[in-house]
Amino acid sequence: MVASSRKRLIAITAVAAVIFAGFAALGIWQVYRLQWKLDLIAAVEARVEAPAVPAPGPADWPEITRAKDAYRHVTVTGKLINSQEVQIYYPTELGPGYFVMTPLLRPDGSYVLINRGFVPEEKRAPSTRAAPEGEVTITGLLRMSEDKGWLFSRANDPEKGNWYRRDVASIMATKGLRPFAPYFIDADSTVNPGGYPIGGLTVVKFRNAHLSYALTWFAMALGTLALYALVLRYEGVWGTRPPPEEDEE
Structure with missing residues (x-):
């Protein structure tokens, strides 16, 4: 392999590695987000179904947060x-x-x-x-x-x-x-x-598309690997290099 081809391959490998790592990291992040969302949904459902307790008074107001008190x-x-x-x-x-x-x-x-x-x-x-x-x-x-x-x-x-x-x-x-x-x-x-008024219309619903997002990012990471393998093949580093196309006369 000539020096110019080696340098080109190193550059392609570096770019592919960065892109693959980025897509994989985004997929892993979405998996963590998925678990967070599932835990949130479970916690909210538990609060909604729990017996009613007295609403927090002034002494408790500074400690109220959306994460632990909503619903x-x-x-x-x-x-x-x-x-x-x-x-x-x-x-x-x-x-x-x-x-x-x-x-x-x-x-x-x-x-x-x-x-x-x-x-x-x-x-x-x-x-x-x-x-x-x-x-x-x-x-x-x-x-x-x-x-x-x-x-x-x-x-x-x-x-x-x-x-x-x-x-x-x-x-x-x-x-x-x-x-x-x-x-x-x-x-x-x-x-x-x-x-009237008609009560009980609280919508307890959370959008949860993290699994589809994770699968999308992982698919893009795999696509990056497939494209990189195709480049290696064309460079003759891996597999059989495709024959050059002949010009039609």
């Missing part, structure tokens, strides 16, 4: 401040409409924002539905404040009363209610007076 099955008691509710526009399995978000005042003086459930357009106005008075106990799932809305949703516009994401801090600041929990609670499917 916890909780219960909370207090008085709904119906005059301060907001309606969040949201597409649901029942069609487009609004989630009714109502602050709840607890006996300790703190507030928790409650997603009481879904109402269609014709039930958006509070005057069209009954509102519970006095002390109530609500059971549901602890949800973390949303800094992003659903796909294609717009930013909240508090001045016009148009809301598109369940941003706890923004809602409670607009209403001037403090101190407030850094989470909200999705009420369960317990029927409300008059049938």
